[in-house]
Amino acid sequence: MKRTAFISHSSKDKAIGETICNFLERNGIPCWIAPRNVMPGKNYGVAIVDAIDECGVFILILSAESNKSGQVVREVERAASGDAVIIPVRVEAVQPSRDLEFYVSSSHWLDATEKPLEKHLDALVDAIRKWQSKHEPQEGAPAERFSPTSSPTSRRSNLPFVIGGAVVAIAIIGLAIFLANRPRTTSTPQTPMVTAASPGAQSNPPRMGMGRRRPGREQATTGPGAPNTPAPINETAGSPLPNEAASPGPPPVIDRAVASSERPPVMYMGAMRHFEAEKAFDGNDKTAWIPVGSGPGEWIEVFFKSPTAISSISIFGGSGADASRNKMNNRVQQIRVTFPNGFTRLLTLADKMELQNFNFPRHPVVPSIKFEIVSVYRGDQNDATPIAEIEFNRPE
Numbered sequence: 251m252k253r254t255a256f257i258s259h260s261s262k263d264k265a266i267g268e269t270i271c272n273f274l275e276r277n278g279i280p281c282w283i284a285p286r287n288v289m290p291g292k293n294y295g296v297a298i299v300d301a302i303d304e305c306g307v308f309i310l311i312l313s314a315e316s317n318k319s320g321q322v323v324r325e326v327e328r329a330a331s332g333d334a335v336i337i338p339v340r341v342e343a344v345q346p347s348r349d350l351e352f353y354v355s356s357s358h359w360l361d362a363t364e365k366p367l368e369k370h371l372d373a374l375v376d377a378i379r380k381w382q383s384k385h386e387p388q389e390g391a392p393a394e395r396f397s398p399t400s401s402p403t404s405r406r407s408n409l410p411f412v413i414g415g416a417v418v419a420i421a422i423i424g425l426a427i428f429l430a431n432r433p434r435t436t437s438t439p440q441t442p443m444v445t446a447a448s449p450g451a452q453s454n455p456p457r458m459g460m461g462r463r464r465p466g467r468e469q470a471t472t473g474p475g476a477p478n479t480p481a482p483i484n485e486t487a488g489s490p491l492p493n494e495a496a497s498p499g500p501p502p503v504i505d506r507a508v509a510s511s512e513r514p515p516v517m518y519m520g521a522m523r524h525f526e527a528e529k530a531f532d533g534n535d536k537t538a539w540i541p542v543g544s545g546p547g548e549w550i551e552v553f554f555k556s557p558t559a560i561s562s563i564s565i566f567g568g569s570g571a572d573a574s575r576n577k578m579n580n581r582v583q584q585i586r587v588t589f590p591n592g593f594t595r596l597l598t599l600a601d602k603m604e605l606q607n608f609n610f611p612r613h614p615v616v617p618s619i620k621f622e623i624v625s626v627y628r629g630d631q632n633d634a635t636p637i638a639e640i641e642f643n644r645p646e
Contacts, residue, residue: 253282255378256305256334258325260315266341266367267311273371279378299328307378308334310354317347326353330632335381339374341367352578352631358516502558502642504531509550511542513634530637535570535605538636541623545580545635549622552640559613561645563587564605565597565621570638576603580626580635588620601627605639613645 255274259267271281282301288294302308308329316322329336330353338346339360346354358377362370509527516523527550530539541548567582569575587595599606619642626635 253280253287253301253305254382255279255281255307255309256302256325256329257281257283257309257311258316258322258329259283259311260313260319260322262315263311263313263341266313269367270309270311270339270371270374273368274375274378277375279375298325302328302334303332306334307381308336309374310336310338310350312338312340312344312346312350312354312359313342314344317344317350323347323349326350327631329353337374337377339370352575358514500644502560502644503555505553505555507531507539507550507552509539509541510548513540513542525636530640533639533641535566535638538569538638540634540636543635544633545582545623545626547623548635549620550637550640551618551620553618554616557615557617558642559615559644560610560619560642561613562607562609562643563597563619564607564639564641564643565599565637566603566605566639567599567637568603569636570603573603577629578631579629580633581629582623582635582637583627584624586622586624588622589614589616590618596624605641 257267257271267283268286271283271286274281282305284294284298287301288297302325308326310316310322310326326336336354337358337360338354339362341362343363345351360370360374360377364370507527507530512527513525515525525538525540527539529537530550531552539550541550565582565585567585569579581601582599583601585597585599587597597608621637621640623635623637
């Protein structure tokens with residue numbers, strides 16, 4: 251029988267583990283727990299690894315004993331390296347040890363310190379069922395079928411649209427020939443000037459929604475060779491910008507920020523930690539935007555109060571908390587900057603725990619800028635990619 255939940259506990263918390271296991275299984279959630287499910291004759295370590303890899307939910311019984319257990323730490327490490335969702339159930343008023351802290355600091359905790367234990371377990375069942383509804387396929391659900399070719403009926407129904415499209419195409423070609431052969435005037439058209447935003451407005455962005463993946467991830471179709479690529483604002487797309495000194499102008503006024511995904515807020519060490527998109531633009535490198543995914547393909551976009559001239563962009567592509575935590579997580583290696591007209595620029599960051607500045611010598615005037623993570627320096631322990639800070643400078 252396929253198991254849903256792996257229950258990790260110290261051998262001294264065996265009774266607590268069995269209580270949780272019995273409660274979940276009475277509610278239709280099959281569990282794996284040692285030593286009950288270790289087959290006779292099978293290597294204990296292999297059985298643990300196989301069970302963790304099989305189960306989508308990893309329940310950590312957090313207590314003073316599990317804090318000291320090397321076996322529990324190894325089990326948590328294994329779960330974190332896979333796709334399991336880790337749910338710490340704190341049964342004693344303790345904080346996770348240094349060995350466990352990194353793996354559970356971003357997890358949703360179930361505080362079950364108040365007795366009896368059973369009154370907290372309905373919440374655990376609800377959490378697991380919500381996970382099942384999102385990740386486990388529904389039995390009996392019909393598979394989607396896709397026809398590789400259109401039926402004769404659909405081809406006939408599309409015929410008017412094909413004819414209409416051909417007529418429009420002929421008209422466009424005729425217009426292009428006319429414009430190419432008309433007499434040219436000698437006057438030079440004037441380029442309209444766009445005014446940058448005033449620095450006097452409120453600089454704190456409004457708070458964004460938390461803990462959800464944004465629907466409809468965008469994909470840029472820009473750069474050399476892409477279809478319908480608009481003319482670039484400034485530089486040639488695809489090459490790194492020089493790492494030069496920032497311009498001394500005041501920062502622009504930010505209206506809002508959105509992202510492909512945001513890790514949900516968590517209670518840690520008595521304080522609520524947030525990882526929303528706005529954390530990348532709050533001027534504090536001790537906070538960070540952290541997407542749900544591992545980094546590449548995730549994006550964040552900032553909108554200014556009004557079209558703003560940008561002279562340089564500074565990026566802190568990692569965690570600003572401390573050096574050891576910075577190395578645990580992924581750090582941004584390459585990030586693609588995209589302006590609203592489709593022009594893109596690929597920035598390459600050194601693996602440094604600092605803001606790295608990139609100049610835009612021609613000062614594009616833009617209402618928004620999108621940043622997409624392309625590649626990362628891999629973390630020592632965690633496959634998460636924080637961006638602690640993105641800052642902008644305007645020309646004087």
